[in-house]
Structure formats: structure tokens, C-alpha cells
Amino acid sequence: MKYSDKILNTPSSFIRNILKVTDAPDVISFAGGLPNPISFPIDEMQKSINHAIEENGAKLFQYSTTEGYLPLRQYIAAKYNKSYGLDIAPEDILITTGSQQALEIISKVLLDKGDGVVMEEPGYLGAIQAFTMSEPNFYTVPLEEDGLNVEQLKNTLQSNPNIKFIYVVPNFHNPTGITYSKEKREAIYDVVKDYDVVLIEDDPYGDLRWNGELLPYIGAGRLENSVVLGSFSKIVTPGMRLGFIITKNKELLHHINTAKQATDLHTNIFSQIVVHDYLVNNDLDAHVSKIIALYQEQANTMLEAMAKYFPSTIKYTKPDGGMFIWVTLEEGTSALEFFEKAMEVKVAFVPGDPFYTSKTNVNTLRLNYTNSSPEIIEEGIKRLGEILHTISSEKQLV
Amino acid sequence: MKYSDKILNTPSSFIRNILKVTDAPDVISFAGGLPNPISFPIDEMQKSINHAIEENGAKLFQYSTTEGYLPLRQYIAAKYNKSYGLDIAPEDILITTGSQQALEIISKVLLDKGDGVVMEEPGYLGAIQAFTMSEPNFYTVPLEEDGLNVEQLKNTLQSNPNIKFIYVVPNFHNPTGITYSKEKREAIYDVVKDYDVVLIEDDPYGDLRWNGELLPYIGAGRLENSVVLGSFSKIVTPGMRLGFIITKNKELLHHINTAKQATDLHTNIFSQIVVHDYLVNNDLDAHVSKIIALYQEQANTMLEAMAKYFPSTIKYTKPDGGMFIWVTLEEGTSALEFFEKAMEVKVAFVPGDPFYTSKTNVNTLRLNYTNSSPEIIEEGIKRLGEILHTISSEKQLV
Numbered sequence: 163m164k165y166s167d168k169i170l171n172t173p174s175s176f177i178r179n180i181l182k183v184t185d186a187p188d189v190i191s192f193a194g195g196l197p198n199p200i201s202f203p204i205d206e207m208q209k210s211i212n213h214a215i216e217e218n219g220a221k222l223f224q225y226s227t228t229e230g231y232l233p234l235r236q237y238i239a240a241k242y243n244k245s246y247g248l249d250i251a252p253e254d255i256l257i258t259t260g261s262q263q264a265l266e267i268i269s270k271v272l273l274d275k276g277d278g279v280v281m282e283e284p285g286y287l288g289a290i291q292a293f294t295m296s297e298p299n300f301y302t303v304p305l306e307e308d309g310l311n312v313e314q315l316k317n318t319l320q321s322n323p324n325i326k327f328i329y330v331v332p333n334f335h336n337p338t339g340i341t342y343s344k345e346k347r348e349a350i351y352d353v354v355k356d357y358d359v360v361l362i363e364d365d366p367y368g369d370l371r372w373n374g375e376l377l378p379y380i381g382a383g384r385l386e387n388s389v390v391l392g393s394f395s396k397i398v399t400p401g402m403r404l405g406f407i408i409t410k411n412k413e414l415l416h417h418i419n420t421a422k423q424a425t426d427l428h429t430n431i432f433s434q435i436v437v438h439d440y441l442v443n444n445d446l447d448a449h450v451s452k453i454i455a456l457y458q459e460q461a462n463t464m465l466e467a468m469a470k471y472f473p474s475t476i477k478y479t480k481p482d483g484g485m486f487i488w489v490t491l492e493e494g495t496s497a498l499e500f501f502e503k504a505m506e507v508k509v510a511f512v513p514g515d516p517f518y519t520s521k522t523n524v525n526t527l528r529l530n531y532t533n534s535s536p537e538i539i540e541e542g543i544k545r546l547g548e549i550l551h552t553i554s555s556e557k558q559l560v
Numbered sequence: 561m562k563y564s565d566k567i568l569n570t571p572s573s574f575i576r577n578i579l580k581v582t583d584a585p586d587v588i589s590f591a592g593g594l595p596n597p598i599s600f601p602i603d604e605m606q607k608s609i610n611h612a613i614e615e616n617g618a619k620l621f622q623y624s625t626t627e628g629y630l631p632l633r634q635y636i637a638a639k640y641n642k643s644y645g646l647d648i649a650p651e652d653i654l655i656t657t658g659s660q661q662a663l664e665i666i667s668k669v670l671l672d673k674g675d676g677v678v679m680e681e682p683g684y685l686g687a688i689q690a691f692t693m694s695e696p697n698f699y700t701v702p703l704e705e706d707g708l709n710v711e712q713l714k715n716t717l718q719s720n721p722n723i724k725f726i727y728v729v730p731n732f733h734n735p736t737g738i739t740y741s742k743e744k745r746e747a748i749y750d751v752v753k754d755y756d757v758v759l760i761e762d763d764p765y766g767d768l769r770w771n772g773e774l775l776p777y778i779g780a781g782r783l784e785n786s787v788v789l790g791s792f793s794k795i796v797t798p799g800m801r802l803g804f805i806i807t808k809n810k811e812l813l814h815h816i817n818t819a820k821q822a823t824d825l826h827t828n829i830f831s832q833i834v835v836h837d838y839l840v841n842n843d844l845d846a847h848v849s850k851i852i853a854l855y856q857e858q859a860n861t862m863l864e865a866m867a868k869y870f871p872s873t874i875k876y877t878k879p880d881g882g883m884f885i886w887v888t889l890e891e892g893t894s895a896l897e898f899f900e901k902a903m904e905v906k907v908a909f910v911p912g913d914p915f916y917t918s919k920t921n922v923n924t925l926r927l928n929y930t931n932s933s934p935e936i937i938e939e940g941i942k943r944l945g946e947i948l949h950t951i952s953s954e955k956q957l958v
Contacts, residue, residue, distance in 0.1 A: 200618075224797075295822050401623065424686075426657040430801045432799045
């Protein structure tokens with residue numbers, strides 16, 4: 163049997179395959195991207211479930227509208243308008259089955275085979291997967307410590323009129339943990355505003371900031387083709403798969419709506435009503451503050467352990483929020499080979515390879531700190547450090 | 561901005577657009593395909609939610625596996641093995657966000673642009689929408705009262721080596737309500753077994769039978785490329801969006817898994833665990849029996865009203881289960897024009913047009929009976945009958 167070109171070219175998730183190996187209870191895993199389960203508001207969710215069923219009855223269990231539950235879209239609009247001074251209406255929002263689905267739907271709406279997509283390098287591997295299903299040409303622009311390289315972005319847009327959209331994760335980027343600076347956001351806006359392309363700002367981690375101030379989006383509120391993606395996965399629950407698309411481009415959102423219908427009719431309405439009930443009857447800011455305090459402690463523990471146990475030649479990012487640290491090994495060290503050695507001492511992470519659309523055998527890797535206790539983080543980094551010191555001295559011998 | 565060819569060619573759901581017009585409380589609507597809300601086991605679901613949270617805690621709220629919750633897949637395998645004498649393992653099953661998503665994912669896995677899909681004529685419009693996103697060529701085979709026209713199916717397969725799959729709804733077909741006979745199933749199997757194509761049997765209504773005996777699937781258990789789709793939407797709840805794909809073709813299921821990852825990572829795990837808890841702690845057969853009794857009464861009421869109020873020239877199907885009746889008006893009568901006249905007297909249905917990939921202005925239409933009381937059904941059919949008698953006598957005058 164012959165399968166489609168697009169599925170044969172789509173990478174099966176490297177991370178999910180790694181997770182199968184690293185799932186053993188004695189493995190210290192910095193590989194996943196899971197929120198800490200102690201951050202889930204289970205008791206409050208139970209109350210909201212009871213309340214929502216009592217109030218809405220059969221409505222929670224029936225088919226519903228493609229665009230999503232109106233009160234939830236009203237809540238999202240109000241939240242973004244308050245935080246960012248935007249002018250978003252509920253009609254500018256469509257609820258998706260997690261923001262992974264948003265990526266896949268937008269690529270179907272915009273991309274014919276061979277159309278161009280600008281990706282950060284390194285970039286979010288779930289986005290690479292989702293976009294690949296539409297068979298685009300990827301144009302990568304290097305990610306610097308304050309955001310995309312603006313000069314290269316400009317050149318890429320100039321040279322490739324087939325580009326349909328630019329995909330960025332401006333806050334606490336996956337995989338690198340970096341955040342775009344205010345100046346870089348302005349500079350990127352100045353470049354993008356002259357092109358007929360969509361700017362997708364994927365922002366699942368934006369609420370999880372423990373350092374620095376909230377920054378405005380690059381395109382939201384001022385670019386006609388601005389799209390912002392959000393999610394309840396990192397602040398309430400990922401298990402209920404609730405994400406959303408915000409855009410004031412009505413034609414774009416109309417096509418997104420048609421694609422959503424064709425894809426899964428509508429998002430789970432039970433979960434939409436329950437999460438909405440949770441959001442309006444609890445103090446979300448207070449809940450998020452607890453998650454932030456937890457993750458900040460874990461991040462600090464990891465950074466301090468890295469300073470203590472890693473050779474000084476190893477470079478890494480220092481996130482202001484979010485879930486990840488990005489490590490750059492010495493030139494010529496293979497992260498994949500390091501991964502194999504690390505697994506021998508039962509420590510896991512994600513080698514950088516799947517975050518690139520064309521490079522392989524890179525010297526970078528992603529560490530997640532949100533799902534391990536401080537003691538486990540210290541122990542895991544210590545073991546990684548021992549291997550890195552050995553690799554480093556072997557190199558010097560050569 | 562330029563959108564993708566595939567989205568520009570995908571029909572926005574005719575039904576959903578109609579539903580917006582027919583949503584007014586004073587309209588008698590036979591247009592939707594909604595289960596009757598009184599069939600939702602709300603109290604039992606509330607118990608299962610409490611029980612599942614108590615037993616599983618954070619697991620209901622965390623990310624989960626792409627293939628779906630193992631105990632739910634075990635339940636589905638056991639159910640199908642018992643009912644159909646099949647040999648399905650949990651590993652042969654993937655849980656989807658409703659069976660609409662199954663259609664969309666399978667088409668992505670199998671179809672390159674221009675590849676062939678065999679569709680029943682008329683066929684399920686949600687499938688037409690989902691497949692269209694992969695830009696196939698549709699080859700239609702007429703649906704007779706006992707299933708596909710076998711001779712035409714054979715000719716179509718012979719003449720078109722680009723055909724990747726055949727899509728059928730063998731039980732209580734949407735939109736026609738017909739069921740494939742045992743003989744027709746055999747005859748179709750005999751044709752399909754000689755071709756390297758996938759046979760998709762979409763079966764969301766199979767449990768809802770009040771007349772005749774359970775029939776074996778066409779391909780399941782004997783065709784290498786058999787796919788059966790199922791759903792909990794019509795027997796438990798559609799709002800939680802739970803469907804599933806069953807195939808023993810491991811390579812196909814592997815690709816489906818990759819596509820599912822890229823599409824939305826995994827299906828809502830909260831809903832999977834809750835519905836599983838409901839299924840193992842309640843008598844599903846007893847619950848389904850109640851739904852069947854309800855729908856049978858509604859169907860009989862509609863059929864009796866049609867016999868009473870419709871001109872004898874109007875033909876219609878007499879379903880053995882499911883949710884729909886298919887009406888064929890006199891030659892030359894436009895169902896769309898009839899729809900406009902029906903809306904003037906506040907009765908809605910779905911004109912046949914969206915169920916065809918190439919025909920328009922047809923003389924067929926779909927009636928749904930599951931979501932109206934017997935009194936309302938009688939009244940709605942009476943109003944439709946009056947219009948049909950007027951149309952009929954105007955024709956005779958001409």
C-alpha cells in the first residue's frame with residue numbers, strides 16, 4: 163500500500179519515542195514538557211464540574227458550535243484586552259483541541275505544497291510536525307538570545323515571495339527558554355509589516371513569568387494578519403486539550419472555522435464549559451502565582467546545579483519563565499551520543515536534533531525542570547556533569 | 561492574502577449554516593443530526609466523573625498517550641470481539657477526537673492530491689468535507705436500497721488505479737437511513753479483496769437497531785486493509801468527542817498515530833477515563849435499549865405521518881435503526897426550493913445537495929427524527945405534506 167508523501171515526510175515525535183525509553187520509574191527525566199501535576203487545581207475542577215452540570219445539564223454532553231463556547235471566548239477576550247490593552251472580541255476567537263490543533267489547522271488553511279514557512283532555528287518540534295503535513299518549504303532564521311536575527315528575517319522575506327507565514331514563540335521559547343526583547347519585537351514588526359504574510363505568535367507559556375515585565379506581542383493589535391495562539395494546558399490542565407486562536411482577520415478566521423469543522427466538528431464542549439466555570443469562579447492569578455513560584459525554584463535549582471557540576475565550556479540559557487533550559491555543548495560534541503551515555507546513568511533529556519528542520523547530529527539539547535523535585539534535579543544534573551567532564555577531558559587528550 | 565487551494569475547495573458545512581437559520585425556538589427542525597438529549601446518562605456520568613477523579617487524580621488532567629487510554633481500548637476490543645466474533649487487540653485501536661477526526665486523519669495518511677476516493681452517492685457530507693482537505697478525486701458509486709451498486713463499484717475500481725480507499729456507512733446510513741444487506745456485503749467483499757485499497761466502514765449508528773439482525777462487517781476480520789470507525793457520540797455523549805479507529809494493518813495504524821500526534825497530540829484524557837468508567841460500571845446494553853425504543857417510536861411516528869400527509873408520488877426510505885429518513889421528491893422538484901417554502905411555515909430539513917460531490921439542485925432531502933417529540937413530528941410532517949400537495953397540483957396544471 164502506498165501512503166501519502168506528507169505522512170512519509172512527517173517525523174514521528176522524537177520526544178514521544180524518547181519518552182517511551184525514559185518512562186521507567188528509576189530514570190530521572192528532563193525530557194518531557196509536562197506541567198507539574200501538583201499544579202492542577204483538582205478540587206476546584208471537581209467543584210466546577212458539579213456546578214456546570216447542575217447549571218447546564220444536557221448541554222455539556224450534546225454537540226456544540228464549531229467556533230467554541232461563547233462565554234469562554236468572552237473570558238479569553240477580556241483577559242487579553244486587560245493584560246495587553248488589545249481590542250479583541252469573542253468573534254475574533256476560535257477554540258481548538260489544544261494549540262497543537264491550531265498549528266495544524268492554520269497550516270491547512272494557508273499552505274499549498276511548496277509554500278514557504280519561516281521557522282525559528284531551533285524551533286518547536288510540534289510545530290515542525292504540524293506544518294510538515296502541508297508539505298511546505300521551511301526557511302529557518304537563527305534564534306538569538308533576544309529573538310530572531312532581524313537582518314536574516316528581512317533577507318528571507320525579500321528572497322522568498324512564496325512565504326505564507328512566520329512562526330514564533332516569543333515568550334519562554336520552546337525549546338530554548340529565551341524571551342524576545344522589547345526592541346527585537348519592534349524591529350521584527352518593522353520588517354513584517356511590509357509583507358503580505360501571517361505572523362503566528364504561539365504563546366502557551368506567557369503567563370509563567372518570574373523575572374522581568376510583561377511585553378507586548380509583536381503583531382497583535384497592529385498587524386492585519388496577526389495570529390496569537392493560547393492554551394489552558396500550562397495554567398489549568400493539558401488533559402482537557404483546550405487551546406485557542408485569536409485573529410482579527412475575519413476572512414482568515416472564516417477559513418479556519420471551515421477547516422475546524424472538517425477536522426473534528428468542534429472542541430469538547432464538556433471541557434469548555436467546565437474550564438470556563440473554573441476560570442470565573444476562582445482566582446486564576448493566585449493559582450498561576452503558585453505555579454510560577456514552583457517552577458522558579460525548580461529552574462533556579464537546575465541553573466545552580468549546572469553552574470556547580472557542568473564544565474565551564476558548556477553554555478546554557480537562563481529563562482525568565484516557562485519550562486525549559488537550552489544547553490550548547492562544546493563544538494563537535496554530539497548531543498545524541500551524550501544522550502546515550504546519559505541513559506546509561508539513567509538521566510534523560512531531548513537532544514537538539516528534532517528542533518531543526520535540516521540539521522542533524524547537533525551539539526544542543528533541551529532540559530525540562532518542571533516535572534522533577536529539587537533533589538532529583540540536583541542529582542540528575544550532577545550525573546550529567548560527570549559525563550560532560552569525562553567527554554571534555556577525552557577531547558583535550560585528542 | 562492567498563489561502564490554500566484545499567480550503568478554498570472545502571465546502572463550509574451546509575448543515576451548520578442551515579442550523580443557524582433553523583435555530584429559532586418556533587422552528588420545527590428535522591435538519592440536525594443530534595442525539596436526543598434525554599438519552600444522555602447524566603447522573604451516571606456525574607458518578608463516573610467523581611469516581612474517576614477519586615481513583616486517578618492528576619492523571620485525568622495531565623498530557624497522555626497519542627493512541628489513547630489503554631483500558632478504553634481494551635473495552636472497545638472486547639465489545640467488538642464479542643459482538644462480531646473478531647480478533648481485535650487494544651493495539652489495533654486508536655482513540656480520536658470524534659470519528660470526524662478519524663476521517664480527516666485517514667485521508668491525510670493515504671491521499672496525495674489527485675488520489676482517488678470511492679464515495680457512496682449520496683454520501684455523508686462530513687466525510688466529503690474531511691476528505692476534500694486532501695484534494696482527492698471523488699469517484700461516486702450509486703447507493704441502492706441494499707448498499708452500493710456492485711457492478712459500478714467493480715468498474716470504478718478497475719478503471720481507476722489511483723483509488724486509495726472506499727468509504728461506506730453500512731448501517732443506518734447517513735443521509736439515507738438504509739442498511740447494507742448481508743448479500744451485498746458479501747458481494748462487495750468479493751470485489752474489494754482483489755484490490756490494494758483500504759475499505760473504511762464508518763459505523764456510528766450500528767448499535768441503534770430496532771429491526772432485523774446484527775450483520776457482519778464487509779471487511780473487518782478478513783480484509784488486510786480493513787478500517788472500522790466507531791464512536792461514543794450516539795450511545796453515550798457527543799459533547800466529549802470520542803471516536804476510534806480499528807485496523808489490524810499495523811503499518812497503517814503507525815502512520816495514523818504519527819498524523820494524530822501532529823494533529824492534536826492526543827484525545828482529551830479526562831473524557832476517555834470518565835467514559836471508560838461509565839462503560840464498565842453501567843449496563844450499556846440497557847441504556848442503548850432505551851435510546852432504541854425512543855428513536856423507534858419517533859421514526860414510526862414520522863413514517864406514519866408521511867404515509868398520511870405526503871402525496872403518494874413521494875418516495876422515502878424505512879430505516880431499521882439510526883437517525884435518518886431519506887426522501888425523494890417527484891422528478892424535477894428542487895429540494896432547495898421546497899426548503900425555502902418549508903421555512904416559510906417554520907419547518908426545516910436538509911436538502912440533498914451537500915450529500916453529493918458533483919450534483920446540485922437535486923430532488924432528495926434528509927429528515928432527522930431523533931430530536932423532536934412525536935407531536936412535533938406529526939405537526940412538522942403535516943406542514944411539509946401541505947406544501948408537497950400544492951407543488952404536486954401546480955405541476956399537474958403545467
